[in-house]
Amino acid sequence: MTTHLLRGASPLGGAATDVLLADGRVAALGADARSGADAGTVTVDADGLVLLPGLVDLHTHLREPGREDAETVRSGTRAAAAGGFTAVHAMANTSPVADTAGVVEQVWRLGRDAGWVDVFPVGAVSVGLAGTQLAELGAMAHSAARVRVFSDDGQCVHDPVLMRRALEYVKAFDGVIAQHAQEPRLTVGAQMHEGAVSAEVGLAGWPAVAEEAIIARDVLLAEHVGSRLHVCHLSTAGSVEIVRWAKARGIAVTAEVTPHHLLLTDELARTYDPLYKVNPPLRTAEDVEALREALADGTIDIVATDHAPHTREDKDCEWAAAAFGMTGLETALPIVATTLVETGRMTWADVARVLSSAPARIGRVDTGPTPQGRPVAVGEPANLTLVDPAARWTVEPRQLRSASTNTPYGGRELSGRVVATFLRGRPTVLDGAPVDTDLDGTDPR
Amino acid sequence: MTGLRHLLSAADLDHAGAIAVLDTAAQMAATQSREIKKLPTLRGRTVVNLFFEDSTRTRISFEAAAKRLSADVINFSAKGSSVSKGESLKDTALTLQAMGADAVVIRHHASGAPHRLAHAGWVDAAVVNAGDGTHQHPTQALLDAFTLRRHLAGGSDNPDGVGLDLAGTHVAIVGDVLHSRVARSNVLLLHTLGARVTLVAPPTLVPVGVEAWPCAVSYDLDGVITDQQPDAVMMLRVQRERMGAGGGAASGATSFFPSPLEYTRTFGLDARRLRMLPDHAIVLHPGPMNRGLEISADAADSDRSVIVEQVSNGVAVRMAVLYLLLAGEREGWS
Numbered sequence: 120m121t122t123h124l125l126r127g128a129s130p131l132g133g134a135a136t137d138v139l140l141a142d143g144r145v146a147a148l149g150a151d152a153r154s155g156a157d158a159g160t161v162t163v164d165a166d167g168l169v170l171l172p173g174l175v176d177l178h179t180h181l182r183e184p185g186r187e188d189a190e191t192v193r194s195g196t197r198a199a200a201a202g203g204f205t206a207v208h209a210m211a212n213t214s215p216v217a218d219t220a221g222v223v224e225q226v227w228r229l230g231r232d233a234g235w236v237d238v239f240p241v242g243a244v245s246v247g248l249a250g251t252q253l254a255e256l257g258a259m260a261h262s263a264a265r266v267r268v269f270s271d272d273g274q275c276v277h278d279p280v281l282m283r284r285a286l287e288y289v290k291a292f293d294g295v296i297a298q299h300a301q302e303p304r305l306t307v308g309a310q311m312h313e314g315a316v317s318a319e320v321g322l323a324g325w326p327a328v329a330e331e332a333i334i335a336r337d338v339l340l341a342e343h344v345g346s347r348l349h350v351c352h353l354s355t356a357g358s359v360e361i362v363r364w365a366k367a368r369g370i371a372v373t374a375e376v377t378p379h380h381l382l383l384t385d386e387l388a389r390t391y392d393p394l395y396k397v398n399p400p401l402r403t404a405e406d407v408e409a410l411r412e413a414l415a416d417g418t419i420d421i422v423a424t425d426h427a428p429h430t431r432e433d434k435d436c437e438w439a440a441a442a443f444g445m446t447g448l449e450t451a452l453p454i455v456a457t458t459l460v461e462t463g464r465m466t467w468a469d470v471a472r473v474l475s476s477a478p479a480r481i482g483r484v485d486t487g488p489t490p491q492g493r494p495v496a497v498g499e500p501a502n503l504t505l506v507d508p509a510a511r512w513t514v515e516p517r518q519l520r521s522a523s524t525n526t527p528y529g530g531r532e533l534s535g536r537v538v539a540t541f542l543r544g545r546p547t548v549l550d551g552a553p554v555d556t557d558l559d560g561t562d563p564r
Numbered sequence: 565m566t567g568l569r570h571l572l573s574a575a576d577l578d579h580a581g582a583i584a585v586l587d588t589a590a591q592m593a594a595t596q597s598r599e600i601k602k603l604p605t606l607r608g609r610t611v612v613n614l615f616f617e618d619s620t621r622t623r624i625s626f627e628a629a630a631k632r633l634s635a636d637v638i639n640f641s642a643k644g645s646s647v648s649k650g651e652s653l654k655d656t657a658l659t660l661q662a663m664g665a666d667a668v669v670i671r672h673h674a675s676g677a678p679h680r681l682a683h684a685g686w687v688d689a690a691v692v693n694a695g696d697g698t699h700q701h702p703t704q705a706l707l708d709a710f711t712l713r714r715h716l717a718g719g720s721d722n723p724d725g726v727g728l729d730l731a732g733t734h735v736a737i738v739g740d741v742l743h744s745r746v747a748r749s750n751v752l753l754l755h756t757l758g759a760r761v762t763l764v765a766p767p768t769l770v771p772v773g774v775e776a777w778p779c780a781v782s783y784d785l786d787g788v789i790t791d792q793q794p795d796a797v798m799m800l801r802v803q804r805e806r807m808g809a810g811g812g813a814a815s816g817a818t819s820f821f822p823s824p825l826e827y828t829r830t831f832g833l834d835a836r837r838l839r840m841l842p843d844h845a846i847v848l849h850p851g852p853m854n855r856g857l858e859i860s861a862d863a864a865d866s867d868r869s870v871i872v873e874q875v876s877n878g879v880a881v882r883m884a885v886l887y888l889l890l891a892g893e894r895e896g897w898s
């Protein structure tokens with residue numbers, strides 16, 4: 120296997136050093152790295168670049184099986200690599216639903232064969248996401264896919280008894296329930312955040328309380344049964360308060376925020392452009408500020424993309440008829456850099472925590488056959504991302520690698536760009552572009 | 565000043581623009597009392613009525629307005645056709661574009677559909693919003709303002725109130741504000757014209773976020789009538805699906821008020837409340853009415869009711885809108 124020498128990289132934004140990648144691992148740092156390189160070593164000029172552990176997404180919709188017209192495991196993971204990721208958790212709301220060992224193993228194999236990132240399938244909590252009967256959680260946990268994260272994402276596990284049983288049951292294999300917190304009766308027909316803008320533009324409201332009520336219930340359930348709870352795409356200031364309270368109480372709750380909820384607000388609904396239609400909806404500027412603060416102070420543990428590709432026909436229509444969701448894999452790191460690093464509220468070490476080590480730990484993929492989210496240290500797997508923190512670039516939807524173009528950031532200028540990504544020492548991205556054939560000309564995938 | 569390209573919301577009109585439409589409508593109304601009603605103004609222009617939602621009264625009003633301006637009119641009723649499921653708004657728009665439509669009058673069940681039609685790059689035509697979801701119905705607000713101006717601002721020397729606004733008048737809008745595009749349009753336009761607006765409704769039928777609107781909100785119709793003596797009361801239609809048991813909650817949706825009877829007792833305009841209004845006050849309703857629910861027959865048919873006049877004023881106002889959008893630039897359109 121080709122060895123790589125990263126010259127002058129700054130691990131977590133610290134002092135520049137050289138890093139040698141060999142045999143899938145970080146083989147040496149500093150002077151040892153230079154002396155360890157040989158004639159066959161490929162040198163990557165990393166001067167001025169920040170070296171991060173490969174990013175880990177806990178919330179990706181890859182759409183395969185079922186909606187290969189919007190995204191496939193191959194196209195989605197290629198986009199993920201371009202965004203600096205070396206692992207993604209593939210959500211279960213496919214067709215068929217990933218509610219059996221067979222489907223999760225299929226997704227896992229598709230990911231392994233594509234070779235862009237490690238794909239960790241998320242298993243459904245309930246059969247068919249119907250919210251009535253537990254799916255075979257144990258079978259998925261003990262399958263080749265080794266599922267640890269279970270979610271009915273897209274639907275809320277709203278039945279409190281089913282939620283309690285799920286929280287309890289996954290303790291047997293150290294699993295976690297990732298809840299899409301949305302009280303269904305309070306959000307019938309909901310189109311956007313309920314507030315001043317919805318009142319004016321006449322789109323049915325999705326009230327903050329519909330999210331907060333479920334989170335409040337779930338942290339109490341998690342406390343009662345002593346289980347781990349993960350809250351997906353937390354979007355309101357009130358949700359932050361509940362999670363803060365629960366953590367102070369010692370409840371085993373973790374929470375994620377999406378890049379779009381860190382940047383965009385419900386004001387965008389005034390355009391009626393369904394590119395801004397997402398679930399949970401874009402909230403107010405006050406919510407955005409509360410989410411940034413909570414991410415910086417650790418109340419929110421991680422950033423997860425909720426990458427949700429959709430075909431053009433599902434977005435090229437009136438708002439109410441359009442699908443919920445936006446793509447996000449290739450813009451996640453730049454948005455965190457723009458909203459939190461550039462503003463001085465987070466360091467690159469914090470970025471490594473919220474986009475790599477913490478999501479890997481929540482998903483229990485920091486150990487096992489293909490560990491992710493590990494420190495940048497000698498002997499660790501060489502899952503790495505090089506970021507140019509000074510690069511400013513304008514998002515051009517057609518240049519992104521997802522098979523779908525429903526990004527809300529078209530024309531927006533962002534800071535920070537992924538230059539290279541390595542998956543166990545093999546470059547998946549170099550010079551900012553996916554490596555579609557191996558360096559010796561053969562297709563590694 | 566360049567002409568307005570589209571009329572999507574009452575917010576598109578500033579004070580001068582709104583007065584210009586109303587004054588033009590007054591001119592149009594004057595022509596309608598002549599023996600020959602038809603004007604040659606829009607000869608050779610094509611106006612498409614694109615209705616994704618049933619509304620015979622609004623469609624024939626726009627149709628009459630366009631025809632009296634000598635435009636060619638195409639009625640495209642999309643409800644129940646391929647549009648409701650398969651064919652998209654976009655494909656329909658591209659068809660209209662190919663047909664050479666100069667103006668598209670659109671009624672749609674989805675809020676923002678006219679906005680998409682105007683701004684997604686699908687058509688070049690001027691777009692007139694004839695009611696979208698629970699968002700806006702600007703020509704309804706214009707015809708209401710025209711009617712209010714005639715009765716409350718005009719005098720014997722200026723019966724249509726030409727050149728005047730509605731400064732100093734107080735209008736109570738009563739009923740299902742939450743789902744009403746008529747209420748949203750009227751709040752904006754009446755505020756632009758200087759009127760004071762009070763929304764009166766049960767709290768369940770007032771949207772969260774109403775605090776940002778330029779109006780007052782009350783839950784007490786008797787109190788508003790007694791204490792504030794509004795110059796006009798505009799009753800909103802209450803739809804069957806908002807009602808409680810016995811009112812047809814077939815969808816399984818939870819009703820917004822306990823019963824039709826309780827609604828009528830608390831928020832209906834009946835003979836007693838009519839008598840409590842000041843002598844000059846008028847009663848409006850955008851139609852179609854639910855007699856016996858939000859308005860009693862006594863109120864609907866009283867001499868204070870201008871509901872029938874609203875219909876004829878609607879044609880004049882829509883003539884003015886089509887004329888100003890299609891017959892070139894006009895002052896006051898921002």
Ligand SMILES: [Zn+2]
Pocket residue numbers: 272273274299351352398399
């Ligand atoms: Zn979700």
